[in-house]
Amino acid sequence: MITYPNVHIAHFIDRPNRFIAQCRLQETGEMVTVHVKNTGRCKELFFPEVEVALSYQPSPKRKTDYDLIAVKKGTAWFNIDSQVPNALAAQAIQDGTIILPELKGNIVSVKREKRFAQSQFDLLVETDTGNKAFVEVKGMTLENHALGAFPDAPTLRGLKHVTELIEAMKEGYQSYVLFVVQFENVKVATIHTNMQPALAQMIVSGQKQGLSVIAYNCSITPDTIAIEHQVPFDVAKTFEDPNSER
CATH class of the missing domain: 3.40.1350.60 (Trna Endonuclease; Chain: A, domain 1)
Structure with missing residues (x-):
């Protein structure tokens, strides 16, 4: 098993390019720019307002503080981390x-x-x-x-x-x-x-x-x-x- 640290639930808003997405944190309503850990299309998963899981891993070397690691499709979670x-x-x-x-x-x-x-x-x-x-x-x-x-x-x-x-x-x-x-x-x-x-x-x-x-x-x-x-x-x-x- 692999466990991700500091995971927060959010809602997907859009994906300007294959590397990043805009999401809204469920707890606070804050809009955040996140790194998408999969460069594939994933169009069947990324619908506006779908629930996503974000791992919070801030670092001075990073452009974003969050990694998008999973998407909820229906009632099931799909992990999209290509690594x-x-x-x-x-x-x-x-x-x-x-x-x-x-x-x-x-x-x-x-x-x-x-x-x-x-x-x-x-x-x-x-x-x-x-x-x-x-x-x-x-x-x-x-x-x-x-x-x-x-x-x-x-x-x-x-x-x-x-x-x-x-x-x-x-x-x-x-x-x-x-x-x-x-x-x-x-x-x-x-x-x-x-x-x-x-x-x-x-x-x-x-x-x-x-x-x-x-x-x-x-x-x-x-x-x-x-x-x-x-x-x-x-x-x-x-x-x-x-x-x-x-």
Whole structure:
């Protein structure tokens, strides 16, 4: 579990650009400019007056005193912090909450940000049998009717990572794509094929060659996020984008 400090509930007003938002604190009515911890579109979450969670972390080195970390969609909280999935994944793989299928041996180390070819993968997992596995972690915040999808915007970086995970397998590494679903109510995770058909095609190709693609959902409160359990991943599921008319 990861816990955020000094969390305050506010209402979202608008988002002038992808880095900042204007919010109104619920307790005092004060208008504040906040840093949005996700550069994705998130249009299906950011509606005027929706409740948001802000972590108050003032510093002379910062332009804003608050980080926007979560948004309430209906009755459920969605964490949108794009930096938290890597930390959660490393923690959960190490303690056995996340199981890497068909990993040979017992895990002895989980290292962050390791280079291979032209990519820097999120995690390198090593086992007591000398096996090594790369894990590329992707946060998932896009949802419609309990179907989670990635990405919410085209990602050439994500496509490159999948391509090079496949190359790593040819050199003896085990390779995994791990989707950390940053909300709880999800039945299936998939690729947003209409958004990026090439990514879906590369995922399918990788799976045929031994690439493991797995997804885990999270329990969310305004100030915490924790890995819950594995959910099915099915690249063939058709995702209807809730933003298609926005």
